[in-house]
Amino acid sequence: MNLVLIIFLATALMASAAILAILISRLRRQRAVMETILSATGSESPEEAAGSLARLTDREVVAGIVSTRLKQLLATYPKPVLLLDESAAIIDLSRKAETELEQPRRKRGLLESLGSHDLDEAVRRAMDRLEPQELTVRLHAHGRRPYAASIFPFRNSDRRECVVFLEDVSTPMKFGELRSQFAATVSHELRTPLAGIRVLVESLRDQEMPKEEAVRFLTKIEAETARLRQLIEEILFLSRLESGAAESIRGETVLRPLADQILKDKEQLIGKFEVKVENMVPDGLSLPLNERMATTVLSNLIDNAIKYSGRGSRVEISAGEEGNRVEFMVRDDGIGIDAEHLPHIFERFYRVDRSRSRRLGGTGLGLSIVKHIVESAGGEVQAISREGFGTEMTVTLPASGIMEP
Ligand code: ADP
DSSP states (O other), rough: OOOHHHHHHHHHHOOOOOOOHHHHHHHHHHHHHHHHHHHHHHHHHHHHHHHHHHHHHHHHHHHHHHTTTTTHHHHHSSSSSSEOOSBBEEEEEEEEHHHSSSSTTTTTTTHHHOOOHHHHHHHHHHHHHHHOOOEEEEEEEHHHOEEEEEEEEEEETTTEEEEEEEEEEEOOOOHHHHHHHHHHHHHHHHHHHHHHHHHHHHHHTTOOOOOHHHHHHHHHHHHHHHHHHHHHHHHHHHHHHHHHOOOEEEEEHHHHHHHHHHHHHHHHHHHHTTEEEEEETTTTTTEEEEEHHHHHHHHHHHHHHHHHHTOOEEEEEEEEEEEEEEEEEEESSOOOTTTTGGGGTTSSSSOSSHHHHHHHHHHSHHHHHHHHHHHHHOOOOEEEEEEETTEEEEEEEEEETTTOO
């Protein structure tokens, strides 16, 4: 009898504990929802919240609720999202915003980060009036592509904040459009040195021209012709690489002797620019590229480091291995690259200073070729730079022997 009573009491106790647990969890959920609403509406009590909610739009409530769940959302949301404070500085941002927009950072102002006055004004207007705003803006990202921006302001305690959703609305170019755009760019690039040559040749017709002047003009024609040849060769090389018709890029090239050879070939250039170059690559490291591709990559980076450094600058080539990756760096303490230009330097024909690049015999294709080769081999190239302080280019590749066949 006693045993039956004990079993009955135990079962009743367990059942009450389960009911209590359910009640507590429900209460907790309700409290969490209530707290979310209070924080979204900036209210102190449920009554006040009810009043505030009546005045708020659905979107504002959603934005408020979103803000409390922001951490999870920001990690996974597939679009660029920014959470801004009252002064339009970035409190937090989605991973996609970090990778796609390249410039924004926490605590930085929106205008400074994305460079759009229109977006900055719309954000301030949205927070001022507590009214959502929608507009299309052009951002630095990917060559000033258009982005649709949706701004949802809300109150957070006594402050105002807003969430900005961005969406790339540029229509992807069709292959035909890309091809004709490329043809237009190429013909423009070819026309410039050709026009220069024509003017020089015209001037040489002048019978009265002093001999020294004529020799100077002929030297210029020679330089322009060399530039044209290099341009055509690089365009063809890049287009063969892109079409996949190029010879295989794979192989194995030992890095240190390659760097030594390139420096030897560039002795004249190094002397002309009075730059000190140091090969600090350890013995025994190899790149998973054939010699031609490895030379093209390294030579382009070294060339730039020498050309864009002032007299007396230092250039260092170093390398290392980490896990399955091999990494090499070309570092200079030269003129550096402004943050505004940095995201674009790997684009075809992009030059920070066209006339300087032209003077130095550049084509604007070197870095796009480097990027293409490195990415085709499963690696990546990264530039870190500060205007006036120098540039560091880092190439990371799978260590030789572990590339897919
Ligand atoms: P270019 O033929 O003009 O050198 P690249 O594609 O090699 O073309 O480089 C693109 C642009 O990036 C250059 O015109 C230059 O403005 C900038 N750049 C590249 N490397 C450096 C560097 N080490 N220091 C400063 N600017 C650089």
